[in-house]
Amino acid sequence: xxxxxxxxxxxxxxxxxxxxxxxxxxxxxxxxxxxxxxxxxxxxxxxxxxxxxxxxxxxxxxxxxxxxxxxxxxxxxxxxxxxxxxxxxxxxxxxxxxxxxxxxxxxxxxxxxxxxxxxxxxxxxxxxxxxxxxxxxxxxxxxxxxxxxxxxxxxxxxxxxxxxxxxxxxxxxxxxxxxxxxxxxxxxxxxxxx
Amino acid sequence: xxxxxxxxxxxxxxxxxxxxxxxxxxxxxxxxxxxxxxxxxxxxxxxxxxxxxxxxxxxxxxxxxxxxxxxxxxxxxxxxxxxxxxxxxxxxxxxxxxxxxxxxxxxxxxxxxxxxxxxxxxxxxxxxxxxxxxxxxxxxxxxxxxxxxxxxxxxxxxxxxxxxxxxxxxxxxxxxxxxxxxxxxxxxxxxxxx
Numbered sequence: 001x002x003x004x005x006x007x008x009x010x011x012x013x014x015x016x017x018x019x020x021x022x023x024x025x026x027x028x029x030x031x032x033x034x035x036x037x038x039x040x041x042x043x044x045x046x047x048x049x050x051x052x053x054x055x056x057x058x059x060x061x062x063x064x065x066x067x068x069x070x071x072x073x074x075x076x077x078x079x080x081x082x083x084x085x086x087x088x089x090x091x092x093x094x095x096x097x098x099x100x101x102x103x104x105x106x107x108x109x110x111x112x113x114x115x116x117x118x119x120x121x122x123x124x125x126x127x128x129x130x131x132x133x134x135x136x137x138x139x140x141x142x143x144x145x146x147x148x149x150x151x152x153x154x155x156x157x158x159x160x161x162x163x164x165x166x167x168x169x170x171x172x173x174x175x176x177x178x179x180x181x182x183x184x185x186x187x188x189x190x191x192x193x194x
Numbered sequence: 195x196x197x198x199x200x201x202x203x204x205x206x207x208x209x210x211x212x213x214x215x216x217x218x219x220x221x222x223x224x225x226x227x228x229x230x231x232x233x234x235x236x237x238x239x240x241x242x243x244x245x246x247x248x249x250x251x252x253x254x255x256x257x258x259x260x261x262x263x264x265x266x267x268x269x270x271x272x273x274x275x276x277x278x279x280x281x282x283x284x285x286x287x288x289x290x291x292x293x294x295x296x297x298x299x300x301x302x303x304x305x306x307x308x309x310x311x312x313x314x315x316x317x318x319x320x321x322x323x324x325x326x327x328x329x330x331x332x333x334x335x336x337x338x339x340x341x342x343x344x345x346x347x348x349x350x351x352x353x354x355x356x357x358x359x360x361x362x363x364x365x366x367x368x369x370x371x372x373x374x375x376x377x378x379x380x381x382x383x384x385x386x387x388x
Contacts, residue, residue, distance in 0.1 A: 013231070013238040015317050016212070024244050037207070044207040047380045049312060050218050052329045056378055061386040069388035095385070108329055111349055114308025118243060122316065123209050135246045135302055146386055155305055184250055186241045191289070192255040192340055194263035 005163055007181050022125040024132040025163055026084040027177055032162035034064050034089035038127035039160065045123030051112035058116040059152055061093035061142075065161075072145045073157060078136035081157075084173075085134065089161030093142055094120075094133075095154045113155055120158065130163040199357055199371050206380065216319040218326040219357055220278040221371055226356035228258050228283035232321035233354065239317030243310040246302035252310040253346055255287035255336070259355075266339045267351060272330035275351075278367075279328065283355030287336055288314075288327075289348045307349055314352065324357040 007023040009015075039062070046058060063070035065088065073091040074082065085091065094117045096109040121131045133156045142154045166174045201217040203209075233256070240252060257264035259282065267285040268276065279285065288311045290303040315325045327350045336348045360368045 009242050011238050011242065013234040015235050015239045015242065016320050018210070019239050019242060019313055019317060022242075022244075040207040041209050043380045043384065044205050045209040045213050047377050047383065048203050048205065048209065048213060048216075048375075050216075050315070050327060054376070056383065058383055060384045062384055063386065063388050067388040069386055108349075110304040111308035111311075114305035115312040117305075118309040118312035119213055119316075121244070122313075123213060126210050133244060148385070152385075155302075181242075182248070183241050186237045189241065189250065189252055190237065190254045190256055191342070191346075192257065192263055194257050194261040 005166060005177050007177070009181050012186065018122055018126045022121060022131075023181055025130045025177065026132060027164040027166060027169060027173060028084070028087040028089065028130065028159065029162040029164040030087040032089060034161060035127065035129060038124065038129045039090060041127050042120045042124040042129065042160070046116040046120040049112065049116040049119045051115065052106075052108035055106060055108070055112070057097045057106055057109040058113045059095040059097060061095065061146055063091050065089050073137075073142065076138040076141040076145070077134065077157065081134045081136050085132070085157075085159045087161070087164060088159035092158040092160055093154050094156045094158060095148065095152050097151055098153050099151045110155060117156065117158065124160060128162070129160055132159045133157070134159065199360060201371070201375050203375050212316055212320045216315060216325075217375055219324045219371065220326060221358035221360060221363060221367060222278070222281040222283065222324065222353065223356040223358040224281040226283060228355060229321065229323060232318065232323045233284060235321050236314045236318040236323065236354070239313040240310040243306065243313045245306035245309070246300075249300060249302070249306070251291045251300055251303040252307045253289040253291060255289065255340055257285050259283050267331075267336065270332040270335040270339070271328065271351065275328045275330050279326070279351075279353045281355070281358060282353035286352040286354055287348050288350045288352060289342065289346050291345055292347050293345045304349060311350065311352065318354060322356070323354055326353045327351070328353065
């Protein structure tokens with residue numbers, strides 16, 4: 001029997017199931033191809049994120065396991081991410097346009113791209129896709145391999161795919177993927193409450 | 195009869211209702227106090243956002259209409275935001291811890307705070323609260339008035355509250371709040387699709 005992964009948050013106030021259930025797995029099913037309809041919905045959700053003056057700074061490089069582009073993104077990952085991310089059905093680079101056409105900085109480019117990726121991961125989870133964002137990769141390699149202009153900065157790589165089973169994983173992975181998720185109490189993040 | 199505001203996105207792929215329906219209003223009900231349970235849920239949703247190495251860089255200044263802190267945040271807004279944001283039941287400053295305790299930069303501070311605020315706005319919408327993020331405010335004034343340390347940077351002010359009615363607004367506001375929301379086609383944001 002397959003050992004299912006469930007890391008639903010224990011919350012101090014009620015939140016949507018999809019927000020409580022979403023988590024960043026390191027266990028993807030290496031035999032399941034990307035669910036194209038679910039991926040399209042996740043990207044569509046990102047599209048409808050808010051942004052400063054509707055500037056929509058987010059850009060994506062979408063690669064599916066088995067393609068040259070996937071190999072290029074995979075090769076850019078740090079070793080600690082390579083250890084598990086190759087099983088994902090897709091690797092999606094989230095990048096931001098950080099300057100306008102006349103070269104002025106877009107101050108909300110990273111913040112708004114974070115919002116878009118949050119929408120992506122929430123919709124992905126709702127559609128049955130697991131995700132895990134990684135900051136550990138070679139940005140210069142991605143920029144160079146995909147000929148990105150100077151105005152576009154790769155920020156994260158999102159591993160996307162069907163959640164795997166714990167049956168074939170190591171004790172270490174099993175322990176990590178079964179541990180309760182932790183966050184600071186929200187009161188510690190609220191500096192003023194008036 | 196009250197003219198309701200509905201700006202549900204017309205999407206090219208199905209997405210969660212809450213993601214399609216959420217939008218940034220400029221029309222808040224000035225007579226309705228903040229729904230404290232809904233606000234707590236929105237903050238809790240922010241709490242459970244993912245972040246680089248679970249660093250949770252987000253910080254919040256939560257102010258309710260009528261308090262001194264609210265007036266301080268309101269006073270920091272640019273005039274084009276002052277025109278409508280004073281009707282919100284709460285003004286919440288979203289800030290980021292941009293350096294670690296030893297002074298190293300936290301490269302994902304803005305991106306991850308964007309993710310947390312996206313969770314906040316999605317949960318708020320689900321709980322019946324409208325939101326509108328503003329970048330137009332005096333960061334130095336907020337930093338100084340609330341004695342924020344150098345490591346914390348205010349990024350946006352989120353207006354939060356009950357959606358107002360269009361009945362008492364100007365033709366201009368009515369037109370803007372009734373117009374279809376627009377985004378680039380997602381294909382224009384996908385640089386590589388392999």
